[in-house]
Amino acid sequence: MIRVLLAEDMHMVRGALVALLGMERDIAVVAEVEHGDAVLPQALAHRPDIAVVDLDLPGTDGLTATAELRRRLPDCRVLILTGHGRPGTLRRAMDAGASGYLLKDAPPAELARAIRTVAAGGRAVDPQLAAAARRAVDCPLTPREAEVLRLAAEGAEPAEIAARLFLSAGTVRNYLTTVVTKLGARNRVDAVRLAQEAGWLV
DSSP: OEEEEEEOSOHHHHHHHHHHHHTOTTEEEEEEESSGGGHHHHHHHHOOSEEEEOSSOSSSOHHHHHHHHHHHOTTSEEEEEESOOOHHHHHHHHHHTOSEEEETTSOHHHHHHHHHHHHTTOOEEOHHHHHHHHHOOOOOSOHHHHHHHHHHHTTOOHHHHHHHHTOOHHHHHHHHHHHHHHHTOSSHHHHHHHHHHTTOOO
């Protein structure tokens, strides 16, 4: 029997997943959590074989919870179940120690199949997303450019970014112009969007 911890904050989705997995003879949901902070304590209490973790958990996010699980309970493998089909997010999940990455719009039978694959020591990743991740290029931004863009993504204006990074406002504007050019973006907002989708603004 494969013992599963399910971490999903949406009650209806979590209930549907529990019901779905309840129809599988070799899978048992031994714990359910709706908050990221509860993932590790419940995993330590119930010792599941697999943790199915949503990325967007309140409190501790899914990536942090995954890294904590892999560090504190290495025998528990992690399958990410998410609506984020971005290559950069997939890379970050794998870097955190996830063994699987499944999109929520996958056919229902895929979840049980992915759990069995991960439990057997394999990897279960959406094939199209895996291919996109392989095609994705490394971040072209320097650390300073990424830092400036990260602050811009938080809504900071050039003057505020300059003050926070001890730069002149003109230097910040130059950085933002360079970023827009490097990413082939239309403007600063588009550059933020492209960088976030690629997983470059962590």
